[in-house]
Amino acid sequence: MTDPCYSVIVSLEDHNSRLNKEAIILAQAEFGNDELFQGFRLALDPMITFGLKQIPEKKDADGPGLDWDSFIFIIDGFINRSVTGNAARDTVVELMNRATKAQWNQWYRRILIKDLRCGVSEKTVNKVVEKKWPDYAVPVFSCQLAHDSANHESKVTGRKLIEVKLDGVRVLTIVYPDGRVDQFSRNGKEFANFPHIKEQFAKVASGLAVPYVFDGEVMSSSFQDLMKQVHRKDNVNAGDAILYLFDIIPLEDFQKGVWNMKQSERTAILQNWFDNEQTNLPSVRVLEQEEVDLGTEEGNKVFKQINQDAIDGGYEGIMIKDINAPYECKRSHAWLKLKPFIEVSLNVVAVEEGTGKNIGKLGALVCEGVDDQKKIVVNVGSGFTDEHRDDYWINKNKLLGMVTEVRADAITQNQDGTYSLRFPRFKGFRGFAIGEKL
Numbered sequence: 001m002t003d004p005c006y007s008v009i010v011s012l013e014d015h016n017s018r019l020n021k022e023a024i025i026l027a028q029a030e031f032g033n034d035e036l037f038q039g040f041r042l043a044l045d046p047m048i049t050f051g052l053k054q055i056p057e058k059k060d061a062d063g064p065g066l067d068w069d070s071f072i073f074i075i076d077g078f079i080n081r082s083v084t085g086n087a088a089r090d091t092v093v094e095l096m097n098r099a100t101k102a103q104w105n106q107w108y109r110r111i112l113i114k115d116l117r118c119g120v121s122e123k124t125v126n127k128v129v130e131k132k133w134p135d136y137a138v139p140v141f142s143c144q145l146a147h148d149s150a151n152h153e154s155k156v157t158g159r160k161l162i163e164v165k166l167d168g169v170r171v172l173t174i175v176y177p178d179g180r181v182d183q184f185s186r187n188g189k190e191f192a193n194f195p196h197i198k199e200q201f202a203k204v205a206s207g208l209a210v211p212y213v214f215d216g217e218v219m220s221s222s223f224q225d226l227m228k229q230v231h232r233k234d235n236v237n238a239g240d241a242i243l244y245l246f247d248i249i250p251l252e253d254f255q256k257g258v259w260n261m262k263q264s265e266r267t268a269i270l271q272n273w274f275d276n277e278q279t280n281l282p283s284v285r286v287l288e289q290e291e292v293d294l295g296t297e298e299g300n301k302v303f304k305q306i307n308q309d310a311i312d313g314g315y316e317g318i319m320i321k322d323i324n325a326p327y328e329c330k331r332s333h334a335w336l337k338l339k340p341f342i343e344v345s346l347n348v349v350a351v352e353e354g355t356g357k358n359i360g361k362l363g364a365l366v367c368e369g370v371d372d373q374k375k376i377v378v379n380v381g382s383g384f385t386d387e388h389r390d391d392y393w394i395n396k397n398k399l400l401g402m403v404t405e406v407r408a409d410a411i412t413q414n415q416d417g418t419y420s421l422r423f424p425r426f427k428g429f430r431g432f433a434i435g436e437k438l
Contacts, residue, residue: 003028005036005068006106012118021120025128029136035068037129037136042075043111044122044138046188047174047255050078052088055112058096058104066099071108078112081180114190139255141188143172143215144247144327146335148342149320151372155333159323161263161289162306165316165337166244168219173243174251175201176211194218197243197283204277211251214270216243216287245270246287246319249327257329264291264323291323311340343407344371344421345430351396352379354389361389362396365426367404371411374419380406383426403430 003011008028012021028036042048074095077083083091092112096104110116122138129136149156170186171194181198183191201214220241248270253259259266267289274286290306293299310318317339325334346369354363364381384392392399405428408421 003031003033004102005033005039006102008033008036009106009110009116009118012116012120016119018124021118021124022128025120025125029129029133037125037133038068038072039107039111040116040120040122040125040136041138042072043114043116044120044125046114046141046184046190047139047182048079049182049190050075050112050114051081051084052078052092052112054089055092055109056096057109058099058101062100063096063098063104064100066095066103066108070098071095075112081178141184142257142329143170143186143254144329144335145186145331146319146337147331147333148372149336149338150342152333152336155336156320156338157294159291159293159295160303161267161291161321161323162303163246163287163289163319163321164310164313165319165339166217166219166287167316168217168244171216171218171243173197173201173214173216174211175205175208175214176251177205177208179205181205194241194243197241200281200283203280207273207277213249213251213254214243214245215247215249216245218243242283242285244285244287245274246289247327248273253327254329259327261326262324263321263327263334266327289321307338316343341407341409342411342421343405343427344376344411345369345403346371346376346378346406348399348402348404351392351399352381353393358389360393361386362393363389365392365399365404367406367424374411376411376419376421377414378406378408378421378424380404380424380426382424383407388426404428405430 008024011024015021015024074091077091078088095108099108122140126137126140171191172184172186174182174184179202181201183194183198185191197218218241248266249259249261261269271286274281274284278284290302292302292306294303307318310316317337320336320338322334325332328334346367348365349368350366352363352366353359354361362384364379366377366379368375368377370376404426406421406424407427408424410422412420412422414420
């Protein structure tokens with residue numbers, strides 16, 4: 001007999017051990033607890049959104065109880081946006097009143113806020129179920145990512161599309177023909193702080209035959225100012241943000257993980273669409289690209305000039321894209337990044353106090369991680385402002401596990417087989433929670 005889902009969530013909360021959590025999930029899979037895994041899917045699949053702003057906790061007496069079939073039937077209106085605004089708010093209250101306090105606070109509400117609050121992610125669930133119970137697996141959100149060209153020089157040849165590499169936040173915008181628009185980070189975190197861009201896409205949505213994913217980068221006045229706005233719930237000020245698009249893929253193919261349309265053809269489709277709709281998209285641009293043949297002397301001359309112009313213009317470098325390659329939702333050699341320096345994302349494992357004038361302040365972040373199959377261990381002690389050093393030292397315990405972007409001249413090898421960085425400099429944190437990279 002399966003356990004009530006709210007009691008399973010409480011049990012998962014009570015066990016900090018990863019192995020214990022996996023054992024609890026395994027037991028429920030063996031029992032065939034379909035409701036639990038449907039709830040996992042609703043809460044953990046980032047592509048499922050409800051469009052709700054406030055979901056209150058239940059504080060009064062128990063309701064008569066809300067069965068699962070009734071719950072999922074009603075919330076379908078949130079998912080497809082047939083129930084919005086005041087009607088959605090009233091429906092949430094009705095659901096809450098019907099549910100028992102345990103049902104609502106420990107299960108149904110957590111699904112609707114898309115946070116189970118029990119230390120379980122889609123990776124945790126999938127590790128347990130994907131081989132024996134694939135129907136219980138949760139789809140993992142992913143998009144195409146680039147390799148560092150410094151590690152794959154043999155692939156920097158032939159006909160390529162070249163574009164500047166922007167220093168912003170990756171945003172995947174999903175536009176449905178009915179006017180619904182959702183935006184996500186590269187790892188599936190929903191964005192709600194670029195409403196002006198979403199409104200512009202909604203105006204042109206009816207021109208699409210099927211839902212599309214528009215892949216791009218949001219730029220603002222500065223990277224750090226932009227990061228402050230990305231997940232802010234109050235006092236949002238992201239009106240100057242511009243979305244630069246560089247790819248397009250039908251949602252159906254994005255969910256499959258690949259679209260076999262060539263890069264050059266996708267670029268043409270995106271540009272043609274934008275040319276027809278740009279008057280309604282004042283906060284959207286298409287990133288310019290130039291085709292070069294790196295197998296010729298003239299092509300290499302143009303390539304070097306583009307790279308130099310990008311550096312002189314203050315960009316991070318350039319992107320090199322294979323004109324014949326498909327869009328694949330994974331890190332692909334079809335996209336290569338070339339920078340005058342390298343940047344790696346590492347986890348903060350310790351925080352060291354400074355010396356001299358920095359006593360009682362941050363001295364360095366001790367960072368570890370794997371980049372291109374190399375384990376990197378490095379102390380990052382430069383790139384911080386005085387304000388950073390004061391604030392980060394006061395909040396040092398909150399920094400452990402955070403993902404930080406570190407800029408350096410090169411990767412160097414240590415005698416123990418690990419790797420370090422030459423002249424590492426702190427650039428910024430990539431998210432607002434432990435392990436989060438935006």
